[in-house]
Amino acid sequence: MKKLTHTYQLPIAPDLVLREVTINDAPAIYTLIDSYRAYLREWLPFIDFSRSVKDNEAYLKSVTSEDNVTDQVFAIVYLERLVGIIAYKTIDLLNRKLEIGYWLGEPYQGKGIMRRCCSALMQHAFENMGINRIQIKVGEGNFKSSNIPKNLGFTIEGIEREGEFLNGRFLDLEIYSLLKTEWEAHRRQS
Secondary structure, three states, X not given: OOOOOOOOEEEEEOOEEEEEOOHHHHHHHHHHHHHOHHHHXXXXXXXXXXXXHHHHHHHHHHHHOOOXXXXXXXXXXXXOEEEEEEXXXXXXXXXXXXXXXXXXXXXXXXXXXXXXHHHHXXXXXXXXXXXXXXXXXXXXXXXXXXXXXXXXXXXXXEEEEEEEEEOOEEEEEEEEEEEHHHHHHHHHHO
16 A cells, blocks of 8 residues: 655645644644534534543544554645644555545635545545545535535445434434546546
């Protein structure tokens, strides 16, 4: 697998860059979460566990550890400011598949940032990592988030019933997927 390295940045546009997270991002991530906590909490189960910079440091240590071979997390840097996170989750090289997960601070939504970031990670996964299938899971009813895979040509496969425990209740997840052949066909048509 050709992973993006800690020194590697994936420029998407003059105003938008992805770069692998480091421990040093903990304060900026905490500030972003804390600033939009009520908004993010509606769809993200980890928000209640981010109570301090130290909580974010612990998370970043786990995902940047050399022992971590299933996740790769990126800071979304828009206009030189960390505005969200996007990640390859549950990377399965044997079966050539992975999941993409993401979140963005509230004022940065509606600008096409997440669609562009997902598109860049999809291209890298299909062209450089040998991935054949990408999956995105979205909380049922999270229309802003579900528009991302819909607009990128993903197919909804079904519902993972009660797939996530969020705010004291189980939430169904919509499962979207895209195969490399579908991505290639979609690119040819564009």
